[in-house]
Amino acid sequence: MRxxxxxxxxxxxxxxIRLTLAGATPHLYEDESYYHLRNVEGIREGENIRxxxxxxxxHIISPVYDYxxxxxxxxxxxxxxxxLIPNILATSFVIVAYxxxxxxxxxxxxxxxxxALSGFIPIYFVSTFxxxxxxxxxxxxxxxxxxxxxxxxxxxYGYCATLxxxxxxxxxxLIFAAxxxxxxxxxxVEKIKLTQKEREVILFTIIFVLWSQFILYxxxxxxxxxxxxxxxxxSALLNSYFQDFSILGAIYLIDAVPFLFGLYAIRQxxxxxxxxxxxxxxxxxxxxxxxxxxxxxxxxxxxxxxxMIMVLLFPKNFxxxxxxLSKSRFSKHQIWIKAFLLIFFLATAVGASIxxxxxxxxxxxxxxxxxxxxxLNEISDPGSMILNDIVDxxxxxxxxxxxxxxxxxxxxxxxxxxxxEDMKTALTSPHITQVAEKLxxxxxxxIYLSPKAKERLEINKLPSxxxxxxxxxxxxxMQIYEWRCKVIET
Amino acid sequence: xxxQGDRNMKPLAIAxxxxxxxxxxxxxxxxTTTQPLLGQSYAHLASxxxxxxxxxxxxxxxxxxxxxxxxxxxxxxxxxxIILIWALLNRLEIKGRxxxxxxxxxxxxxxxLHASYIADGIAIVIVxxxxxxxLLTYKNWFGHIIAAACFLGSSFHxxxxxxxxxxxxxxxxxxxxxxxYIWQSFALIIxxxxxxLKTFIEWYPKEHITLVSQGSxxxxxxxxxxxxxxxxxxxxxxxxxxxxxxxxxGLILLSIGIVERSTLWYFGLLIGYTAAQTIEKLIESQWALxxxxxxxxxxxxxxxxxxxxxxxxxxxxxxxTEEIFDVMIHxxxxxxxxxxxxxxxxxxxxxxxLGRREVIAAEKYDGKDAKLRMNMTRFVLHTYNxxxxxxxxxxxxxxxxxxxxxxxxTIWEEPEKxxxxxxxxxxxxxxxYKEREYELYTVNSGV
Numbered sequence: 001m002r003x004x005x006x007x008x009x010x011x012x013x014x015x016x017i018r019l020t021l022a023g024a025t026p027h028l029y030e031d032e033s034y035y036h037l038r039n040v041e042g043i044r045e046g047e048n049i050r051x052x053x054x055x056x057x058x059h060i061i062s063p064v065y066d067y068x069x070x071x072x073x074x075x076x077x078x079x080x081x082x083x084l085i086p087n088i089l090a091t092s093f094v095i096v097a098y099x100x101x102x103x104x105x106x107x108x109x110x111x112x113x114x115x116a117l118s119g120f121i122p123i124y125f126v127s128t129f130x131x132x133x134x135x136x137x138x139x140x141x142x143x144x145x146x147x148x149x150x151x152x153x154x155x156x157y158g159y160c161a162t163l164x165x166x167x168x169x170x171x172x173x174l175i176f177a178a179x180x181x182x183x184x185x186x187x188x189v190e191k192i193k194l195t196q197k198e199r200e201v202i203l204f205t206i207i208f209v210l211w212s213q214f215i216l217y218x219x220x221x222x223x224x225x226x227x228x229x230x231x232x233x234x235s236a237l238l239n240s241y242f243q244d245f246s247i248l249g250a251i252y253l254i255d256a257v258p259f260l261f262g263l264y265a266i267r268q269x270x271x272x273x274x275x276x277x278x279x280x281x282x283x284x285x286x287x288x289x290x291x292x293x294x295x296x297x298x299x300x301x302x303x304x305x306x307x308m309i310m311v312l313l314f315p316k317n318f319x320x321x322x323x324x325l326s327k328s329r330f331s332k333h334q335i336w337i338k339a340f341l342l343i344f345f346l347a348t349a350v351g352a353s354i355x356x357x358x359x360x361x362x363x364x365x366x367x368x369x370x371x372x373x374x375x376l377n378e379i380s381d382p383g384s385m386i387l388n389d390i391v392d393x394x395x396x397x398x399x400x401x402x403x404x405x406x407x408x409x410x411x412x413x414x415x416x417x418x419x420x421e422d423m424k425t426a427l428t429s430p431h432i433t434q435v436a437e438k439l440x441x442x443x444x445x446x447i448y449l450s451p452k453a454k455e456r457l458e459i460n461k462l463p464s465x466x467x468x469x470x471x472x473x474x475x476x477x478m479q480i481y482e483w484r485c486k487v488i489e490t
Numbered sequence: 491x492x493x494q495g496d497r498n499m500k501p502l503a504i505a506x507x508x509x510x511x512x513x514x515x516x517x518x519x520x521x522t523t524t525q526p527l528l529g530q531s532y533a534h535l536a537s538x539x540x541x542x543x544x545x546x547x548x549x550x551x552x553x554x555x556x557x558x559x560x561x562x563x564x565x566x567x568x569x570x571x572i573i574l575i576w577a578l579l580n581r582l583e584i585k586g587r588x589x590x591x592x593x594x595x596x597x598x599x600x601x602x603l604h605a606s607y608i609a610d611g612i613a614i615v616i617v618x619x620x621x622x623x624x625l626l627t628y629k630n631w632f633g634h635i636i637a638a639a640c641f642l643g644s645s646f647h648x649x650x651x652x653x654x655x656x657x658x659x660x661x662x663x664x665x666x667x668x669x670x671y672i673w674q675s676f677a678l679i680i681x682x683x684x685x686x687l688k689t690f691i692e693w694y695p696k697e698h699i700t701l702v703s704q705g706s707x708x709x710x711x712x713x714x715x716x717x718x719x720x721x722x723x724x725x726x727x728x729x730x731x732x733x734x735x736x737x738x739x740g741l742i743l744l745s746i747g748i749v750e751r752s753t754l755w756y757f758g759l760l761i762g763y764t765a766a767q768t769i770e771k772l773i774e775s776q777w778a779l780x781x782x783x784x785x786x787x788x789x790x791x792x793x794x795x796x797x798x799x800x801x802x803x804x805x806x807x808x809x810x811t812e813e814i815f816d817v818m819i820h821x822x823x824x825x826x827x828x829x830x831x832x833x834x835x836x837x838x839x840x841x842x843x844l845g846r847r848e849v850i851a852a853e854k855y856d857g858k859d860a861k862l863r864m865n866m867t868r869f870v871l872h873t874y875n876x877x878x879x880x881x882x883x884x885x886x887x888x889x890x891x892x893x894x895x896x897x898x899x900t901i902w903e904e905p906e907k908x909x910x911x912x913x914x915x916x917x918x919x920x921x922x923y924k925e926r927e928y929e930l931y932t933v934n935s936g937v
Contacts, residue, residue: 156779196778203727203772204786210723211793218800418903441904 014119034398039066054403096143101315120349182283234420262310373399389453505593519806560609567613574620591766718797728764818844895927
C-alpha cells in the first residue's frame with residue numbers, strides 16, 4: 001500500500017473512532033461547547049455574537065472559529081456539522097504530525113507511528129471528541145505553522161496564511177512567537193547563525209502577532225490590566241484553573257511514550273547533538289513549559305500544547321533507536337520488533353484515550369440535563385434570570401434559552417470576585433435572608449443545580465430551600481428551585 | 491530621502507507638523523468642551539498646603555495663568571522640546587533618516603501627548619533638561635553654568651533628575667576625559683543640597699505618604715509609562731546594533747523610571763533612538779522576501795501610530811465633563827469660603843482646583859497625615875454607623891459631602907449603601923444640590 005494511502009487510512013480510522021465515541025449521545029459535553037454552539041446559532045440567525053442577547057454582556061472573542069463551523073452547517077445538517085467538523089479538524093493534526101515527522105526522519109514507519117500517536121494524545125482526544133472547542137483547530141494550525149517554518153524555503157506563503165489564521169482565532173499564537181524568541185536565544189548560545197529568511201520571518205511573526213493580538217484584545221487589557229492574562233478570574237477560582245503541574249499527571253494525560261521520548265530528545269539535542277530543526281521544536285516545548293510553570297495558561301490548555309510538541313519531538317529520537325536496531329544483532333527481527341512496538345505504543349495511547357473518553361461518556365449526565373433544561377424553558381418566562389454555578393452557564397443559555405447570572409467567561413465583568421462570591425453564597429448558604437439578598441440583587445427567579453455544580457460546591461441540595469419561598473420544582477440528579485418571595489426593605 | 495548638511499530643517503518641519511496632527515487628535519476626540527485641561531492636570535494645579543509648592547504653581551500663580559495658561563505652557567514646552575531634540579541630535583551628529591525617525595518617534599509617543607495635555611510640570615522639566623544636555627556638548631564655561639541652572643531648576647520637580655544628569659555627566663567624562671565634568675557633578679550636588687536645604691531639614695525627615703494614583707502600567711499604554719508597546723519592542727531590537735553599555739544604560743533608566751515615573755521619558759527618548767536605528771536598518775536591509783519587508787514595515791508603522799491614537803482615545807475621556815464643571819461652580823458659589831468637602835479621593839483634584847475648596851483626601855495629596863486621611867475616608871465611605879461617621883466628620887471639620895455618579899459602582903456596588911444610605915438622615919445631612927446624580931449635602935453635626 002502506498003504511503004499516502006496508509007496515512008489517509010489512519011486518518012479515517014482515527015476519525016471513525018472519534019465519531020463513534022461522539023455518537024454515544026446527540027448532545028455535546030462541556031459548558032464551553034455550548035458557548036460556541038450559541039455563537040454558531042447566532043451567526044446563522046444574523047445576530048451580533050459579541051453581545052450576549054440574553055444577558056446584554058459584551059464578549060471579547062474572535063468569532064473566526066464559530067464562523068468556520070457555521071459555514072459548514074449550511075452544507076451538512078446542523079447536528080452533524082457540530083460533531084463532524086470539530087473531529088475532522090482535530091484529526092487533521094495526524095497528517096500534520098506525519099509530515100513533520102517525515103521531514104525530520106525521512107522514514108515512513110517512524111512518521112506513521114508519530115501520526116498515530118498524535119491522534120491519541122489522551123488529553124487532546126478527550127477534550128475534543130465530543131466538544132465544540134477551539135482547540136480542535138488550534139492544534140492542527142500550530143502544527144502547520146511548525147511544518148511551514150521548517151520548510152521556509154518553499155512554504156513561506158503557507159506560513160503567512162497559517163499565521164494570519166491562527167492569530168485571528170486564538171491567542172495561543174503568542175506561545176509560538178515566544179517559542180521563536182527562545183529559538184533565537186538557543187541558536188545564539190549554540191553559536192549557530194539564523195538564515196536570512198528565518199530572521200525575516202521571525203521579525204515579521206513577532207511584529208504581526210503583537211499587532212494582531214493588540215488590536216483584537218486591547219479592550220480587555222484596558223479594562224482589566226494585568227488580570228487579563230488570568231482571564232479576570234475570581235481569586236477563588238485561580239488556583240483551580242491554573243493548577244500546579246505534576247509530572248505524573250502529565251505523563252498520564254500526554255501518554256508516557258511521547259512524553260519520555262520527548263524529554264530524552266530535549267536532553268540529547270540541547271546538550272549533545274546540534275540540529276536546528278530540533279532546536280526549533282525544543283524552543284517551542286520550553287516556552288510552553290515555562291508558561292505552564294509560571295501558571296500563565298490553564299493547566300488543560302498547557303497539557304494539550306505540551307502533548308502536541310512532545311509527539312513532534314518523539315520521531316527523531318525514536319528513529320535513531322530504530323537505526324541502531326537495524327545495525328544490531330536483532331536486525332534480522334526488526335520487522336517483528338517494529339510491529340510489536342507499533343502495537344504496544346498504540347495500545348498505551350489508544351487505551352488511555354479510550355479509557356478517558358469512556359469515563360466521560362459514563363459520567364455524563366447530559367441526556368437528563370437536556371430534558372431538565374428544556375423543562376426549565378417551559379416553566380419559566382423568557383427573560384427569567386437563572387442562578388447557576390459557573391459550569392452550567394452556557395448550557396442553560398443554549399438549551400433553556402434563559403439568561404444566567406454567571407458563566408465561565410469573566411472578561412469584561414467589572415467585579416468578578418463579588419459576582420462569584422455572591423453566587424457561592426446564594427448556592428451554599430443555609431440562611432434564607434442571606435440568600436434572599438443575593439437573589440434580589442440579581443433579580444433571580446430560578447436556581448439550577450447540576451450534579452457537577454453540586455460536586456464542585458460540595459452540596460447535595462440547596463441548603464436554604466424551603467416550601468414557602470424557595471421550593472423545589474424539579475427533583476432528580478438536576479434540581480430546579482423557584483424563588484417565590486420578595487424582599488421588602490423597612 | 492536626501493539630507494543636505496547638518497542643518498537640514500526638513501526633519502524638524504515634518505516632526506512639528508506630525509506633532510500638531512497628533513495633538514489635534516485629542517481635541518478632535520474630546521469634541522466640544524469648555525474644559526481645556528484633562529483630569530490629572532487638576533490634581534497638579536490644586537495646591538496642597540502640606541506639600542512644598544512647585545515652581546509650576548509659582549509660575550501659574552504669578553502670571554495668573556489658570557487652566558488655559560497651564561495648557562498653553564505645556565503644549566508650547568513640548569513643541570519646543572521637538573526643536574531641542576533636533577538640536578541635540580545635531581550636536582551628537584546623528585543625521586539623515588535616523589534623525590527624522592527619532593524625532594517622529596518622539597512626537598508620536600504617548601509621553602509626548604501626556605506631557606502636552608497633563609499640566610504637571612514635566613513638560614518644563616523636559617525643556618530644561620534638554621537645554622542643559624545641549625549646552626553640555628559645548629566647551630563653553632558660560633554654557634555649562636546655564637546648563638547647571640537648568641538642571642537645578644528641574645530638581646524642583648524631582649531630585650531623580652539630578653541623579654540622571656550626574657549619570658550623563660559621568661558618561662561625558664568617560665568620552666571626553668575632561669575632569670570638568672566631574673567638578674560639575676559635585677557642583678550640582680552642592681547646589682541641589684543648598685537649594686533644597688529647607689526641604690531636607692523640615693519636610694523629608696517626617697513620614698510622608700503620597701496618595702497619587704499611579705495608574706496602571708498596562709491599561710493605559712501611555713501616560714508617564716509612555717513609550718508605546720511597539721516602539722518598546724522595536725527599540726529592544728535596536729539595542730542589538732549598539733554597544734552593550736547602552737543596554738545597561740537603558741536598564742538603569744528603566745529601573746529609575748519604575749521608581750519615579752516622571753523620569754521615564756529619558757528611557758523613552760533612548761528607546762525612540764534605538765527604535766529609529768532598527769527601522770533604518772530594516773529599510774536599508776535587502777530582504778530575501780521583499781513583500782514580507784513591505785508588510786513588516788507597514789505593520790511597524792501601524793503599531794507605532796496605534797499607541798498614541800489609543801492613548802489619545804483614552805485621554806479624551808479623562809474629564810472633567812461639563813457636569814463636573816457645573817457641580818464645581820455650585821460648590822464654589824454655594825459653600826462658604828473655608829468649607830471642607832468630603833468625597834471620594836479621585837474627586838478631590840476638581841474640588842481643589844475648580845471648586846477652590848479643601849478636601850479630606852485628594853488624588854495628589856502629599857502630606858504627613860495622608861495615611862490618617864485615607865483611613866478616615868475609607869471608614870466613612872463604607873460605614874453604616876451613623877454616630878461613628880458623624881464623629882469622624884466632626885473631627886476633620888467636614889462641612890459638606892459630595893456624591894458623584896461614578897461613586898455608585900466603584901465605591902458602592904449600588905446606590906443607598908453605607909454612607910450613601912446614611913445621607914438619608916435629614917437631621918444630620920441637608921441636601922444642598924441634587925442634579926444629574928450629583929449630590930451635595932451639608933453636614934449638620936455642629937461643625
